[in-house]
Amino acid sequence: VPRPRDAAAARSIRAAAVAILREAGYPGVTIEGVAARAGVAKTTVYRRWRSKAELLFDSTIHPAELGPPPDTGDLHGDLAAVAAMIVADLTRSEARLALPGLLADVAMDPDLHAALRERFIGAERAQLATIVARAAGRGEVPADTDPDLALDLLLGPLLTRALFTGGPETPLTPELGARVAAGAARALAVQSN
Amino acid sequence: VPRPRDAAAARSIRAAAVAILREAGYPGVTIEGVAARAGVAKTTVYRRWRSKAELLFDSTIHPAELGPPPDTGDLHGDLAAVAAMIVADLTRSEARLALPGLLADVAMDPDLHAALRERFIGAERAQLATIVARAAGRGEVPADTDPDLALDLLLGPLLTRALFTGGPETPLTPELGARVAAGAARALAVQSN
Numbered sequence: 424v425p426r427p428r429d430a431a432a433a434r435s436i437r438a439a440a441v442a443i444l445r446e447a448g449y450p451g452v453t454i455e456g457v458a459a460r461a462g463v464a465k466t467t468v469y470r471r472w473r474s475k476a477e478l479l480f481d482s483t484i485h486p487a488e489l490g491p492p493p494d495t496g497d498l499h500g501d502l503a504a505v506a507a508m509i510v511a512d513l514t515r516s517e518a519r520l521a522l523p524g525l526l527a528d529v530a531m532d533p534d535l536h537a538a539l540r541e542r543f544i545g546a547e548r549a550q551l552a553t554i555v556a557r558a559a560g561r562g563e564v565p566a567d568t569d570p571d572l573a574l575d576l577l578l579g580p581l582l583t584r585a586l587f588t589g590g591p592e593t594p595l596t597p598e599l600g601a602r603v604a605a606g607a608a609r610a611l612a613v614q615s616n
Numbered sequence: 617v618p619r620p621r622d623a624a625a626a627r628s629i630r631a632a633a634v635a636i637l638r639e640a641g642y643p644g645v646t647i648e649g650v651a652a653r654a655g656v657a658k659t660t661v662y663r664r665w666r667s668k669a670e671l672l673f674d675s676t677i678h679p680a681e682l683g684p685p686p687d688t689g690d691l692h693g694d695l696a697a698v699a700a701m702i703v704a705d706l707t708r709s710e711a712r713l714a715l716p717g718l719l720a721d722v723a724m725d726p727d728l729h730a731a732l733r734e735r736f737i738g739a740e741r742a743q744l745a746t747i748v749a750r751a752a753g754r755g756e757v758p759a760d761t762d763p764d765l766a767l768d769l770l771l772g773p774l775l776t777r778a779l780f781t782g783g784p785e786t787p788l789t790p791e792l793g794a795r796v797a798a799g800a801a802r803a804l805a806v807q808s809n
Contacts, residue, residue, distance in 0.1 A: 606803025
């Protein structure tokens with residue numbers, strides 16, 4: 424359990440990272456600059472985030488600690504709530520500022536890629552695993568439903584629209600989130616192994 | 617209609633690009649080096665591909681001219697055939713060599729991103745538009761089904777697995793392609809606007 428002083432420092436550090444991102448863009452953010460602006464030692468930053476990319480993912484898209492997933496009472500409702508969060512996370516102005524730099528860093532650094540996958544994709548997988556297990560308990564999906572498939576069916580179309588296929592006339596929207604969630608719910612409900 | 621000599625030159629250029637990619641990696645590929653190895657002028661390369669990234673996408677993932685889409689007689693069959701091609705395109709060894717560099721280039725260069733989206737995503741969208749229109753003609757999907765949604769439902773989970781969520785224990789496989797195609801077919805069949 425983080426102590427109150429740690430939580431306050433984390434808030435200052437995240438705010439400093441976002442402020443520098445807005446002023447200087449992704450290339451202008453450094454751990455040193457963030458620590459100076461937040462008034463903490465560099466080691467305080469590194470204790471929680473192992474890299475600039477990890478700090479910026481955490482500060483602009485979603486934190487590594489996601490908390491319990493939505494629990495609406497059925498699979499479709501849960502997936503719709505997660506899809507709405509994904510759309511919000513990917514369309515927030517600071518996320519749009521950070522995403523290209525994050526993408527480039529991850530593409531060029533397999534160790535960083537593995538670290539972000541473990542920490543952030545891991546948190547997303549854990550949420551989907553809880554949602555799928557509850558749905559299996561209610562008999563909505565087969566007991567052996569793969570949570571990785573669930574994550575890819577939900578996240579994949581939205582991330583692909585945000586990063587690759589979307590253009591000025593085909594933006595990522597809450598409406599697309601709702602359609603993708605409905606499609607994923609149906610796909611998981613009747614999948615066969 | 618390309619002339620036979622043009623087609624032969626294009627084959628030599630693509631082969632030279634892949635050979636240099638294998639030897640020197642993405643950073644080692646240059647238009648100048650590819651032209652020299654293929655025995656053509658640089659202008660011959662630029663006439664068909666406006667950038668190194670365009671040449672490497674075309675040579676390692678799929679060409680800009682995709683030809684007519686699969687026509688199996690029903691939506692599920694068509695989507696399964698396209699999904700199988702997407703899995704093959706993203707898992708081929710030269711594609712795996714080129715993808716991180718392509719991703720980094722696209723992330724850092726919005727004009728390049730727009731050019732690749734128009735040319736390559738445009739070709740994929742056109743295939744899905746044909747498939748969806750035929751399915752609508754057979755009454756399998758609503759007449760106003762959005763081909764962009766169809767592309768994202770099919771490509772999104774597979775690309776996301778290949779680039780982001782997939783790890784050593786969760787690779788992109790033909791089985792995942794088949795599941796995603798089945799899910800997309802069901803999602804499109806019963807979508808409501």
